[in-house]
Amino acid sequence: MSTTDATPVLELRSVSTHYGPIQVLRDVDVAIYPGEIVCLLGGNASGKTTTLKTILGYVKPSSGSVHLEGQRISGLPTTEVVERGISMVPENRRLFKRMTVRENLEIGAYLRSDRDAVEDDYERVFELFPRVKERLHQRAGTLSGGEQQMVAVGRALMARPSVLLMDEPSMGLAPVLVQQNFDIIQQINQAGTTVFVVEQNANMALSIADRGYVLQTGRIVLSDHSDALLSNPEMQRAYLGQID
Amino acid sequence: MAQATTTARRRTRRLNPIDAFLWLIRIVAVVVILVGLTNSLTSGRLSAQQWRDLMVFGVSQGSVYALIALGYTLVYGVLKFINFAHGEVFMSSTMIGFFAADALARSGMWNDQPIVSLFIVLIVCMLTSTLVAITLERVAYRPLRGSPRLVPLITSIGASFFLQYTFAGLFGVGTRSWPQVEILQGSWQFLGFRIVRTQAVVILAALAMMALLYVFVERTRTGRAMRAVAEDQETAALMGIDVNRTIVVVFGVGGAMAGVAGFLWGLAFQTVFFFTGFLPGIKAFTAAVLGGIGNIAGAMVGGISLGIFEQVGPSAVLAGLGVEGFNQLKDVVAFTALVLVLIFRPSGILGERLSEERA
Numbered sequence: 033m034s035t036t037d038a039t040p041v042l043e044l045r046s047v048s049t050h051y052g053p054i055q056v057l058r059d060v061d062v063a064i065y066p067g068e069i070v071c072l073l074g075g076n077a078s079g080k081t082t083t084l085k086t087i088l089g090y091v092k093p094s095s096g097s098v099h100l101e102g103q104r105i106s107g108l109p110t111t112e113v114v115e116r117g118i119s120m121v122p123e124n125r126r127l128f129k130r131m132t133v134r135e136n137l138e139i140g141a142y143l144r145s146d147r148d149a150v151e152d153d154y155e156r157v158f159e160l161f162p163r164v165k166e167r168l169h170q171r172a173g174t175l176s177g178g179e180q181q182m183v184a185v186g187r188a189l190m191a192r193p194s195v196l197l198m199d200e201p202s203m204g205l206a207p208v209l210v211q212q213n214f215d216i217i218q219q220i221n222q223a224g225t226t227v228f229v230v231e232q233n234a235n236m237a238l239s240i241a242d243r244g245y246v247l248q249t250g251r252i253v254l255s256d257h258s259d260a261l262l263s264n265p266e267m268q269r270a271y272l273g274q275i276d
Numbered sequence: 277m278a279q280a281t282t283t284a285r286r287r288t289r290r291l292n293p294i295d296a297f298l299w300l301i302r303i304v305a306v307v308v309i310l311v312g313l314t315n316s317l318t319s320g321r322l323s324a325q326q327w328r329d330l331m332v333f334g335v336s337q338g339s340v341y342a343l344i345a346l347g348y349t350l351v352y353g354v355l356k357f358i359n360f361a362h363g364e365v366f367m368s369s370t371m372i373g374f375f376a377a378d379a380l381a382r383s384g385m386w387n388d389q390p391i392v393s394l395f396i397v398l399i400v401c402m403l404t405s406t407l408v409a410i411t412l413e414r415v416a417y418r419p420l421r422g423s424p425r426l427v428p429l430i431t432s433i434g435a436s437f438f439l440q441y442t443f444a445g446l447f448g449v450g451t452r453s454w455p456q457v458e459i460l461q462g463s464w465q466f467l468g469f470r471i472v473r474t475q476a477v478v479i480l481a482a483l484a485m486m487a488l489l490y491v492f493v494e495r496t497r498t499g500r501a502m503r504a505v506a507e508d509q510e511t512a513a514l515m516g517i518d519v520n521r522t523i524v525v526v527f528g529v530g531g532a533m534a535g536v537a538g539f540l541w542g543l544a545f546q547t548v549f550f551f552t553g554f555l556p557g558i559k560a561f562t563a564a565v566l567g568g569i570g571n572i573a574g575a576m577v578g579g580i581s582l583g584i585f586e587q588v589g590p591s592a593v594l595a596g597l598g599v600e601g602f603n604q605l606k607d608v609v610a611f612t613a614l615v616l617v618l619i620f621r622p623s624g625i626l627g628e629r630l631s632e633e634r635a
Contacts, residue, residue: 090514114516126511128504139504142497143516191516 047096071237074247119191129173140190315596338583339482343537344560345575347530363557364439369405369538381455402535409531568627
């Protein structure tokens with residue numbers, strides 16, 4: 033299944049997660065290799081967001097482990113996981129609406145002490161999103177949905193992640209913006225960041241991803257290269273047909 | 277939900293019985309206040325100088341309330357519960373500050389080196405209340421994180437009693453008195469009016485602390501983290517902010533402000549006993565609600581307004597209405613002011629986001 037022989041940047045090894053007595057993830061295995069865009073597809077309540085929260089250590093797995101560049105990170109507090117290079121663009125963007133755009137970006141760089149590099153990263157974000165620079169001193173709550181998405185991505189990039197997690201980037205955005213958003217994911221990826229996207233919009237996600245996993249009620253039921261998934265009859269029936 | 281229906285009602289501009297009743301109260305309140313005010317002011321019972329003195333005293337009293345109110349509002353902003361033990365956090369600093377001041381007075385240093393002594397006592401006060409506040413969070417509130425909001429609220433009332441009677445047990449129930457500060461006796465002339473020195477110091481110190489707090493919250497990395505946690509705890513955590521540590525900072529900063537309040541209380545009012553925290557605590561809570569709970573500027577404005585209301589109010593309004601013994605009624609005025617402000621502006625003077633957050 034793996035594309036290369038290299039060690040995965042991010043790996044979930046038979047991860048199970050419970051919320052109280054309810055099991056949300058069942059023996060989830062995911063391996064993401066450096067430079068890839070990998071997507072995790074699945075319907076509502078299939079455990080997509082929980083997978084991301086488990087990676088970040090916000091939710092602790094009840095069994096199994098998460099590894100970043102071969103090192104076990106499950107069990108570490110979220111602060112440390114972020115510091116080691118995983119950051120997230122949450123579902124619905126979740127900006128700090130009362131803070132300015134600038135402050136939101138600063139929160140993204142909260143754990144970093146390398147000031148000069150942080151300055152470079154601001155420039156990188158501004159290059160990617162010139163609009164963000166224009167809105168820098170505005171309250172994040174006053175921005176349009178598309179602009180908020182840019183700030184949310186910028187905020188995650190300010191952590192200078194080696195793996196960027198994106199939770200439903202297409203959610204609540206106009207189709208034009210969704211396309212733009214996926215273009216930007218590709219740009220970020222080409223600049224060297226590995227991306228793990230969680231999506232319901234399977235067509236869109238598979239159009240940019242190298243590989244995809246399909247999650248169904250907490251279990252990985254399919255995983256393959258994007259083109260293989262796109263032509264998989266089971267996949268077409270279950271997911272691709274529904275959309276568009 | 278109630279708020280949502282209120283807005284809906286406002287949108288349709290229909291006047292239902294409750295709104296009508298509220299408007300009636302509003303109109304009556306305005307009329308009563310205006311009558312009282314005109315009677316008091318035209319009677320010439322107090323000279324301009326006396327009005328000014330009342331004003332200044334109100335502001336200084338109010339700045340102490342404001343400092344304590346900050347602790348309520350900071351904690352509410354982040355955890356959405358009222359820490360009713362905060363009055364005792366304030367009391368602990370006045371009490372321990374008394375022992376420091378008393379020791380310094382006995383050694384003679386209090387009078388020989390007043391500035392240094394005051395500074396030492398201030399530090400003692402701030403450390404005491406910061407420590408009490410942080411311990412409270414660790415022992416009483418953190419284990420209850422995630423339980424229904426009523427649970428920590430009731431716990432805080434228990435913690436309040438616990439602290440009161442711990443102090444009573446440790447230091448007795450008698451009233452203790454801070455030594456007087458020689459250099460702060462008498463008054464200064466300032467822009468043509470006289471201001472009692474301790475009051476000037478109280479006002480200036482409180483304003484300085486509030487400015488510091490403002491810079492801390494608005495300009496520092498930790499302050500930003502505090503605001504992020506206050507706005508959206510989960511997202512803040514996902515961005516790598518250590519939420520627990522930030523909450524400790526919030527309690528610590530609130531405690532430090534209460535410590536300064538305790539210090540200023542000692543200078544201005546001298547007396548302290550185990551129950552000293554109760555009334556200022558309740559008043560400061562009132563001030564925080566008055567200004568808009570969860571809003572830092574609101575706590576400052578609310579505190580100072582409350583101080584002015586309760587000092588000036590009895591002479592300005594009650595006297596004009598012919599109320600007997602109006603000087604004894606400043607607490608009545610303070611809490612009536614709260615009710616009135618909430619009738620006119622349910623979210624407090626500067627509070628605007630409460631309903632939106634709940635929705």
